[in-house]
Amino acid sequence: MTNVQLIQESTSVRAVVTDELTMTTVSALQRQLRDALSNAKSDLVVDLEQVSTIDSKGIGLLIAAKNTLASQQGQLRLINVPAHIFNLLKTLRLASSLNAEPASNDSEEDLERYFEQALAA
Template identity: 25%
Template sequence: MNINLDVEVIDDGLSTIVELVGEIDAYTAPVLKESLLPLTEEAGANIIVDLEKVNYMDSTGLGVFISALKSSKEHESKLKLIHLQERVYRLFKITSLDSIITIDTTVRGGN
């Protein structure tokens, strides 16, 4: 099993930035969930997930972001996704999740 996702969490004082590099699928989603969900449980937290270097995501990844959104609403924190590549953004759009998750609409290129 090849786990091809790097997660880096950076606290800049105002926000917590989660930089992701690789692919989000059934194998890597638990790694993402383990890193992301605890951040959403802090009241007032501002979490920004940078997906610029994520070139593939399947429905398991969507599930993680739905869980994170639900947790952020329960704990009164904020979740925002930024720098989505076109193919990843398309997943949010076709599932209408782009209407409930805050996504920076500056879509990056990519295959």
């Protein structure tokens, strides 16, 4: 089951998500994020370093969060995105619009290789 730790920072809320971002976990996470962001106009930084799996519902949650924040003059940023998730976002042409930053332990060559493998699949 997905766990999320919310950390209020000076101009943003940081959400550290663990395990998976899938259909079985999205509704609980959505409630937590909505509650955290309703208390203050903030940006949202989502740390995906410990996320092993994401599906269409998880991607939908990230897009919805981005749109909600944009309507409130806030921004969404994804940090420490594992290579396989980053390349999925890149393949779907969402990496830049979701402000996704790959995990620092992935080299450019690794990311390109993963991207090419995803395109070939």
